[in-house]
Amino acid sequence: MILTGPEINAAVADGRVRIVPFALDQTNPNSYNIRLGPTLLTYTSEVIDAHRANPTRSVPIGKDGYVLQPGELYLGHTVEEVGSDLFVPLLFGRSSVGRLGLFVEITAPIGDIGFHGQWTLMLSSVRPLRVYAGMKIGQVMFFAATGAVDPYRGKYQGAAGPQPSQYWRDTARVEAVPS
Numbered sequence: 001m002i003l004t005g006p007e008i009n010a011a012v013a014d015g016r017v018r019i020v021p022f023a024l025d026q027t028n029p030n031s032y033n034i035r036l037g038p039t040l041l042t043y044t045s046e047v048i049d050a051h052r053a054n055p056t057r058s059v060p061i062g063k064d065g066y067v068l069q070p071g072e073l074y075l076g077h078t079v080e081e082v083g084s085d086l087f088v089p090l091l092f093g094r095s096s097v098g099r100l101g102l103f104v105e106i107t108a109p110i111g112d113i114g115f116h117g118q119w120t121l122m123l124s125s126v127r128p129l130r131v132y133a134g135m136k137i138g139q140v141m142f143f144a145a146t147g148a149v150d151p152y153r154g155k156y157q158g159a160a161g162p163q164p165s166q167y168w169r170d171t172a173r174v175e176a177v178p179s
């Protein structure tokens, strides 16, 4: 089951969903629009190494916006902290933004019950595209879950600003290489 817009508003009001800051005019019939935060991160090394922490460069989005270039990966973030200890959040692009040729995540729309923080957006643009801080770039939906809840305690908990991949932490748990 998915929360309707009025139910998202009610869930924010009684604490079942946390969206900060929250504005009623960002609620859709069955989702909530999230805005692009003012900071982007790009990886600076030519090769991104999945087993290492990769260096990044912070790029502020100025008042005149910032032009995303095709072929580059930009890590953005939501203005809003979005989470729930009850519902499963999923983040998707908005159709109006998809129509501009912008992907807002790469195979990672799923949030965990118990995650709280700003979400990291994985921005990639089909054509050069000027984006602006504060633009309503994506939407979060909330799904009712069944079963006992074991809340998120992962490596991105409490995220503030764009978070580069910490996949390298997983390798401490040993990746078995099939022979």
Ligand SMILES: Nc1ccn([C@H]2C[C@H](O)[C@@H](COP(=O)(O)OP(=O)(O)OP(=O)(O)O)O2)c(=O)n1
Binding pocket: 091, 105, 108, 109, 110, 111, 112, 113, 115, 118, 119, 120, 121, 122, 152, 153, 154, 155, 156, 159
């Ligand atoms: N586009 C996204 C998708 C998810 N998240 C947040 C919400 C999730 O609860 C948290 C972790 O997401 P995943 O479980 O997909 O990530 P990992 O499995 O890589 O991390 P972990 O091992 O911490 O679960 O990151 C995010 O900020 N941006």
